[in-house]
Amino acid sequence: MKDWMVDMQAAVGEERLLSDPGQVDKLSKDYYWYSPVLVPLLQDKRAEGIAVPHSVDEAAQVLASAWKHRIPVTTRGAGTGNYGQAVPLEGGIVLDLSKLDQVLEVTESYARVQAGVRLGALEKLLREEGKELRIYPSTYMKATVGGFVCGGSGGIGSITWGNLWDGNVLEAVVLTVEETPRRLTVKGDDLIAYIHNYGTTGVLVEVVIPIAAKVEWTQTVVQFDDFESAARFSHAVALDDTIRKRLVAPVEWPIPTFFKPIASKLEAGCSACLLETEHGSEGLLAAHASAAGGRIGYTIPPEQYRKVIGLSDFTWNHTTLWALKTDPTMTYLQAGFDKDRFLDQIALIKEQFGDEVLMHLEFIRTSGVVAPAALPVVRYTTHERLYEIIAYFRSIGVRINDPHTWVLEMGGRGEWDAMVNAKRANDPRGLLNPGKLQTPVESISNQEG
Numbered sequence: 489m490k491d492w493m494v495d496m497q498a499a500v501g502e503e504r505l506l507s508d509p510g511q512v513d514k515l516s517k518d519y520y521w522y523s524p525v526l527v528p529l530l531q532d533k534r535a536e537g538i539a540v541p542h543s544v545d546e547a548a549q550v551l552a553s554a555w556k557h558r559i560p561v562t563t564r565g566a567g568t569g570n571y572g573q574a575v576p577l578e579g580g581i582v583l584d585l586s587k588l589d590q591v592l593e594v595t596e597s598y599a600r601v602q603a604g605v606r607l608g609a610l611e612k613l614l615r616e617e618g619k620e621l622r623i624y625p626s627t628y629m630k631a632t633v634g635g636f637v638c639g640g641s642g643g644i645g646s647i648t649w650g651n652l653w654d655g656n657v658l659e660a661v662v663l664t665v666e667e668t669p670r671r672l673t674v675k676g677d678d679l680i681a682y683i684h685n686y687g688t689t690g691v692l693v694e695v696v697i698p699i700a701a702k703v704e705w706t707q708t709v710v711q712f713d714d715f716e717s718a719a720r721f722s723h724a725v726a727l728d729d730t731i732r733k734r735l736v737a738p739v740e741w742p743i744p745t746f747f748k749p750i751a752s753k754l755e756a757g758c759s760a761c762l763l764e765t766e767h768g769s770e771g772l773l774a775a776h777a778s779a780a781g782g783r784i785g786y787t788i789p790p791e792q793y794r795k796v797i798g799l800s801d802f803t804w805n806h807t808t809l810w811a812l813k814t815d816p817t818m819t820y821l822q823a824g825f826d827k828d829r830f831l832d833q834i835a836l837i838k839e840q841f842g843d844e845v846l847m848h849l850e851f852i853r854t855s856g857v858v859a860p861a862a863l864p865v866v867r868y869t870t871h872e873r874l875y876e877i878i879a880y881f882r883s884i885g886v887r888i889n890d891p892h893t894w895v896l897e898m899g900g901r902g903e904w905d906a907m908v909n910a911k912r913a914n915d916p917r918g919l920l921n922p923g924k925l926q927t928p929v930e931s932i933s934n935q936e937g
């Protein structure tokens with residue numbers, strides 16, 4: 489066994505430094521395979537070992553060993569990220585934080601948790617106490633709080649509370665990678681260097697997130713003869729502040745046919761909007777539906793909430809998952825439409841690409857503004873064609889965060905200067921998830937002896 493592995497084994501204990509090839513392979517992967525571009529590039533990448541600390545001190549010792557032996561470290565939550573965020577490009581160790589899973593404090597307004605706490609477990613606990621998460625990804629049952637903060641963007645709840653950058657992270661306790669790792673407490677604007685950082689600027693071991701009072705939710709499908717009506721309805725509901733809501737997600741026909749567990753409950757040939765709104769808002773929804781020519785369809789009442797497969801399991805990037813299950817040639821884009829021109833932009837895209845691009849929007853409120861984010865489903869043919877489609881979106885003013893690259897600066901979002909500065913300070917040997925934040929890695933390795 490290599491020296492560094494011996495050191496790390498001493499840090500976490502023999503049983504928690506995994507080197508079995510099957511386990512190492514599995515824990516070196518995320519959902520990168522959503523992208524046909526990334527599959528050939530990442531399928532052979534793996535770590536040399538997986539360290540599974542059970543305490544923050546153990547995690548710090550692993551990082552000290554990594555620093556000493558110059559071993560790359562890729563932090564992992566549940567590995568549900570999409571663009572090879574958690575795939576080690578240069579071997580080394582995967583630091584699996586899933587056993588840092590203690591809920592440390594819950595108050596009326598926030599929860600302080602270790603980074604490996606699963607969002608689904610936290611939501612369950614909070615709802616038992618009359619509270620709930622503000623925002624969470626559709627992968628909440630598996631995804632960890634740390635992984636969401638470092639790899640995600642927004643999700644269910646973002647129509648009310650915004651995305652991760654809208655005050656949905658209050659504090660993070662971060663370990664640095666140095667001879668003696670420091671434990672930083674990061675708050676306020678400084679958090680920008682750690683949100684959606686792919687674990688490149690520090691290892692989050694504790695996170696404080698704001699929470700909300702529990703609401704009784706009803707999930708409703710509203711169906712339309714055409715997607716434009718579904719989008720208009722969704723926009724109107726998204727803007728209607730009298731309706732408390734967590735989810736407003738219109739999908740174009742034939743996407744509903746991909747939703748096998750509920751497809752038989754949906755009207756054939758119809759585009760649909762999947763909603764999660766406060767119980768009691770049914771009348772308001774029905775009024776919006778009839779104004780837009782829609783019909784209320786399959787409904788999950790509060791008594792059935794989370795007892796049957798929920799509508800949020802078909803939204804956000806789960807929509808792509810169901811599409812892929814139906815047709816493995818499908819992939820997707822991450823797009824930001826103009827809040828005032830999105831219907832025109834969608835019409836142009838449909839005119840240009842027809843069914844090669846199927847529309848799927850997620851309405852969110854970010855920086856106080858309601859706008860459609862989108863995860864359109866794309867029938868993949870060639871790399872060249874995919875980038876033609878991306879270029880067209882951009883040419884008509886639609887923002888694309890390219891999900892077919894692991895490079896933060898190309899696909900991610902955030903303040904690069906803040907991330908670069910944090911990386912310089914926290915990771916002087918450039919060991920954290922090398923290759924993902926490309927700007928500083930070379931300059932750091934030039935600086936550091």
Ligand code: FAD
Binds near residue numbers: 562625634690693804
């Ligand atoms: P991982 O995949 O383990 O990690 C994500 C990134 O963060 C990696 O770069 C990793 O190195 C880093 N990281 C993890 N933990 C830490 C830590 N403690 N400190 C430092 N770095 C860390 N995303 C959304 O935002 N919204 C959605 O609705 C959504 N829906 C999805 C649906 C499907 C079906 C899939 C496959 C993905 C979806 N995603 C979504 C992406 C992903 O599931 C979420 O971002 C999720 O929160 C990631 O959590 P995780 O624990 O699996 O993170």
